[in-house]
Amino acid sequence: MIDVSDIKTGDDIVEENRPVAAAALDRGALLRRRFFRRPAAWAGMITFAVLVLMAVVAPMIYQYGPFERDLANSLTGPSAYHWFGVNENGLDIFARTMQGLRISLVIGLGTAVLTSLMAIIVGIVAGYISGKGKWGAVGDGALVNLVNLFLVVPSLLLLMLFSPVLQSASWLWMIPMLALFSWMLTARVLRAMTQQLVQTEYVEAAKFMGVNPIVTMVRHIIPNVASWIIIDTTLGVGGAILGETGLSFIGFGIQYPQVSLGTVLQDYNISAPYTWLPPAAVLAALVISINLMGEALRDALDPTSGASKL
Amino acid sequence: MARFISLRILSYVILSFVATSFAYLLAASLLHPEVVLYPPMATKPVPAETMQQYLNARNINPDVPLFQRYANWLGGLLRGDLGVTTGTNKSMTPVWEELGNRIPISLRLVLLGTIIGTALGVLLGMVSAVRRHSIGDRATTLLSFVVLALPTPVIILIVQQVNQAGMDLTGWGLPAINPINPLLEPGSWASISYQIKALVMPTIVLVLMTAASYSRYMKVTTLDVLGSDYLRTARAKGLTRSQAMSRHGLRMALIPMGQYFAFAVGAAFAGSLFVELMFNWQGIGRFAISSISLADVNGTAGVVLYSAVLTLLSATLADIMQGALDPRVR
Numbered sequence: 001m002i003d004v005s006d007i008k009t010g011d012d013i014v015e016e017n018r019p020v021a022a023a024a025l026d027r028g029a030l031l032r033r034r035f036f037r038r039p040a041a042w043a044g045m046i047t048f049a050v051l052v053l054m055a056v057v058a059p060m061i062y063q064y065g066p067f068e069r070d071l072a073n074s075l076t077g078p079s080a081y082h083w084f085g086v087n088e089n090g091l092d093i094f095a096r097t098m099q100g101l102r103i104s105l106v107i108g109l110g111t112a113v114l115t116s117l118m119a120i121i122v123g124i125v126a127g128y129i130s131g132k133g134k135w136g137a138v139g140d141g142a143l144v145n146l147v148n149l150f151l152v153v154p155s156l157l158l159l160m161l162f163s164p165v166l167q168s169a170s171w172l173w174m175i176p177m178l179a180l181f182s183w184m185l186t187a188r189v190l191r192a193m194t195q196q197l198v199q200t201e202y203v204e205a206a207k208f209m210g211v212n213p214i215v216t217m218v219r220h221i222i223p224n225v226a227s228w229i230i231i232d233t234t235l236g237v238g239g240a241i242l243g244e245t246g247l248s249f250i251g252f253g254i255q256y257p258q259v260s261l262g263t264v265l266q267d268y269n270i271s272a273p274y275t276w277l278p279p280a281a282v283l284a285a286l287v288i289s290i291n292l293m294g295e296a297l298r299d300a301l302d303p304t305s306g307a308s309k310l
Numbered sequence: 311m312a313r314f315i316s317l318r319i320l321s322y323v324i325l326s327f328v329a330t331s332f333a334y335l336l337a338a339s340l341l342h343p344e345v346v347l348y349p350p351m352a353t354k355p356v357p358a359e360t361m362q363q364y365l366n367a368r369n370i371n372p373d374v375p376l377f378q379r380y381a382n383w384l385g386g387l388l389r390g391d392l393g394v395t396t397g398t399n400k401s402m403t404p405v406w407e408e409l410g411n412r413i414p415i416s417l418r419l420v421l422l423g424t425i426i427g428t429a430l431g432v433l434l435g436m437v438s439a440v441r442r443h444s445i446g447d448r449a450t451t452l453l454s455f456v457v458l459a460l461p462t463p464v465i466i467l468i469v470q471q472v473n474q475a476g477m478d479l480t481g482w483g484l485p486a487i488n489p490i491n492p493l494l495e496p497g498s499w500a501s502i503s504y505q506i507k508a509l510v511m512p513t514i515v516l517v518l519m520t521a522a523s524y525s526r527y528m529k530v531t532t533l534d535v536l537g538s539d540y541l542r543t544a545r546a547k548g549l550t551r552s553q554a555m556s557r558h559g560l561r562m563a564l565i566p567m568g569q570y571f572a573f574a575v576g577a578a579f580a581g582s583l584f585v586e587l588m589f590n591w592q593g594i595g596r597f598a599i600s601s602i603s604l605a606d607v608n609g610t611a612g613v614v615l616y617s618a619v620l621t622l623l624s625a626t627l628a629d630i631m632q633g634a635l636d637p638r639v640r
Contacts, residue, residue, distance in 0.1 A: 145325075152322075152625075153329040154617040156580045160602045161333075161340050161610070242461045249463045250587060250599055265463055270474050270486070280464040287459040 034300035041300075044292030051286050055105055058098035066099040066259045068092065077274050084278040087267045097279045100261040103254055104241050104286070107174050111240035114179035116233040119186035122147070124217055124225075126187070127194025144191070147184045155181035159243075160252040167255045174254065178243050186232050193225050227301035234294035238287040245283060318629045319622075326618035331380070333614035334607075338379055341605040343370045343397040368396045370607055383611065392615070393608035397601070405612040408597065413616065415489060416582055416593030420620075422509070423516025424578045428571065430517060431524025436563065438525065439532035440555065450525055457522035462584040466515050470588070473511060484510050487590040512585045519581050520574060527570055531563045538562070561635055568632035575624035579617050 025033065035041050063081075064070070070082070071090035078085045084093035122143055130140035159181060166173035197203060197220070206216045222229075241261075247253035248262025261283045268276035344365060356364075365371035369382050386393055392405035434454075438447035457465065470486060477483030485491070485508045494501040535541060536559065544554040583595030594616055601609030 148321075149325055149328060149332075152325045152618065152621055153332065154576065154579070154614055154621075156583065157598055157602070157610070157614055157617065158333060158336065160599070161336055165340050238459060242459075245461045246463065246584065249461070250584070251603070262461070262463075265461075265467075268463075268467055270467075270470055273471055276464075276467050280460075280467065283464065284456070284460055288456070291455070291459055 031300050035296055038296045038299065040292045041296030044289040044296065047285055047289035048293065051101065051282070051289065052105065055098060055101040059095065059102065062095055062098065064092040064095040066091070066096045068095070075269070075272055075275075077272075085272075085274040087275050088269060089267065091267070093264065093275065093278055096259050096264045097261065097282055099259050100264045100279065101282055101286070103171070103258055103260045104244060104262075104283070106172075107178070107244045107260075108237045108241035108286075108290075110172075110175040111178045111182070111244070112233050112236035114175060115183045115236050115240070116186065116229055118179060118183040119190055119232075120222065120229065122183065123187035123190025124194050124221055127191040128198060128213065128217055128221070130191070130195055131198055140191075147187055150181065150184045153181075156247075159247055160250070163247065163252045164255070167253075171254055171258045174244060178240055178247075182236070182239065182243065186236075189228070189232075190225060193228065194221055197221050197224055231294055231298045231301060234297055235291060238290045238294070241283070241287055241290075314633060315626070315629060319626050322622045322625050326622045330611070330615050330618045331384075334383055334611040335376065335380060337602075337607050337610040337614075338370075338376055341397070341602070341607050341610065342372075343368070343605040343607055344372050345605070367394075368402070368608070369393055370396050383608070387615075392612045395601070395606050395609050397605035397607070397609075405608050408609065409594070409612055409616060412592060412594050412597050415591055416586065416595060418509070419512055419516065419585065419591070419593065420575065420578045420582050422513050423581070424520055424575055426513065427517040427520025427578075428524055428574065431521035432528050432564070432567065434521060435525035435528025436532050436555075436560070439529045439536060440551075442533075451529075454522040454525050457518055458526070462515070462519065462581050463588065465518060466584060466588045469511050469515055484508070489589070489591045508589075512582075512589050512591070515585055516578060516581055520578065523577075524567070524570070524574075527567060528563065531566050532559070535559045535563045565632060565636045568628045568635070571631065572621075572625040572628040576617065576621050579620060 059066075062083075069090040070086055070092065073079075073082065073086045074090040075088050076082070076086050082092050082094065084097060087093055126140045126143035129136035159177060162177055163174070166177060203216060203220050206220055211219075244253055244260060245262035245265065248260040249266055251266070253262055254260035261279050264279040265276055265283075362371065362373075366374075369379055369386075371379070383393060390406070392409070394402040394404055395408060434450050438444075438450045441447055460468075473483050473486065477486075485504065489505065489508050491501065491504045491508075494504055541554055541559055544558050545551065549557065579595070582593065583598060585591070586593045586595035587599060594613060597609065598613040600606075601613060
């Protein structure tokens with residue numbers, strides 16, 4: 001039985017606590033402060049912002065396109081006209097690097113988000129149903145074996161098989177393809193975390209109150225693992241970019257009408273370091289800036305995590 | 311212990327069988343070796359019968375149902391026959407022979423890289439955890455952070471460029487490409503020393519990559535161990551720091567590493583693919599790239615089988631290691 005006085009007391013408590021809460025920092029402000037306190041976070045954010053700006057603006061204002069040939073100047077170093085020089089085939093390296101940066105950014109961000117989405121669905125469902133009777137254990141076992149199967153299959157070889165077929169449709173297919181082979185480890189960790197959360201009182205209480213399992217997952221489990229998911233997604237961007245450039249480098253990634261940082265690196269020439277140093281430096285700056293932000297975020301969200309000791 | 315290991319091996323065998331089958335079915339449905347059959351320069355079309363014979367001999371006939379071709383391949387696998395190379399490569403070399411020639415080239419690279427890299431990574435990770443905030447720790451952490459942020463081709467390019475710069479400056483350097491020098495007499499000291507020198511740069515690349523990720527994992531697990539009660543007890547009963555660490559700490563810190571090792575060989579295989587491409591080694595990685603681009607169904611399946619067996623072996627080894635280190639799983 002709930003009567004009016006109970007609710008009133010509840011309100012009073014909130015009223016009493018409010019001045020205290022205002023004096024202390026709320027969670028968001030605390031996180032922001034912890035995040036911005038780190039110089040690594042600033043370095044990462046500024047580098048990333050500059051790179052995004054360059055990727056957006058540079059192809060619009062630069063006078064050469066990624067496939068325009070200037071054969072008269074082929075294999076010449078940086079100059080006022082060709083900022084990063086020209087490769088053996090007469091292609092301007094700056095134009096290609098900037099165009100490649102665009103593609104790599106889109107693929108990296110898209111893949112990381114999609115990977116997390118897949119990992120959340122598989123990991124949380126597997127963790128949730130594992131303690132729910134015989135059929136739950138069977139379903140969980142099937143999902144765990146699916147994760148193990150994807151860990152065992154030679155993902156690089158399968159990507160090489162799939163890629164040319166799907167690339168003929170659209171280069172954006174690269175995003176689901178890369179995500180398909182990179183969600184497993186995240187899903188494993190999420191499953192273990194969910195299994196622990198399912199045993200807590202508030203999840204049990206939700207269950208006994210007859211809350212729909214999906215609502216329980218969305219309302220009680222995901223918010224509790226959200227900080228970990230955010231960190232993993234951020235760090236996943238770098239991993240996806242590395243995967244995409246590697247695949248493009250061996251010729252099975254981004255194909256002709258588009259150009260990726262991996263394709264630019266493909267035209268390397270050891271006797272002319274400027275053919276590969278600029279794209280490699282841009283790539284390194286991109287991945288390092290993302291990882292710096294990810295690690296700063298991890299320290300801000302979860303100061304006790306093992307990885308923050310690094 | 312024996313039951314634990316045999317159960318794990320059984321599950322790995324099933325997993326790698328499913329993975330290989332999956333890869334064969336994908337390769338057989340996505341690659342179209344029959345397309346390259348029609349010679350553009352021929353004046354007369356190839357007779358239908360010849361065509362059927364040609365396709366059947368290679369088990370790539372698109373008129374035969376996919377699962378029939380898969381059953382044929384599986385039957386061959388049981389008899390120890392992986393079929394012949396198909397696609398643009400019309401020489402019909404048995405895939406076994408091709409793999410047999412290439413595995414020694416790749417395997418020495420993968421094994422050397424993984425073993426040295428793992429040992430170095432474990433050592434560096436442990437030292438940097440014990441001597442936390444020292445210069446060595448900062449250098450190791452920074453280096454592994456940078457190496458992990460670079461794609462394999464860039465690491466290879468840096469190593470090659472450094473070697474090239476050394477060669478330009480001093481006139482002496484390691485061989486830039488090729489695992490062997492065909493001009494030298496095989497078996498002679500000159501040839502063997504060339505092979506050893508040629509192995510140095512690719513190994514450095516694989517060691518860098520393996521050690522970078524291992525030192526990170528090892529640092530985390532060692533830090534967890536360093537804060538534990540039993541290590542404090544060991545110190546309290548009079549052991550020195552290094553004694554306590556080597557007798558009690560190392561073992562506990564290594565247990566979680568076993569799980570990473572299971573997948574490290576797979577990663578080394580992927581790494582060796584780039585190394586073989588850029589150092590011009592005619593190994594399995596090179597064969598993987600060429601067989602997929604030449605629409606060679608049987609060759610692709612053979613490579614997948616090789617990598618599945620490699621993963622199987624390393625996962626089993628990881629389990630045995632874990633069983634030896636951790637009495638709880640026995």
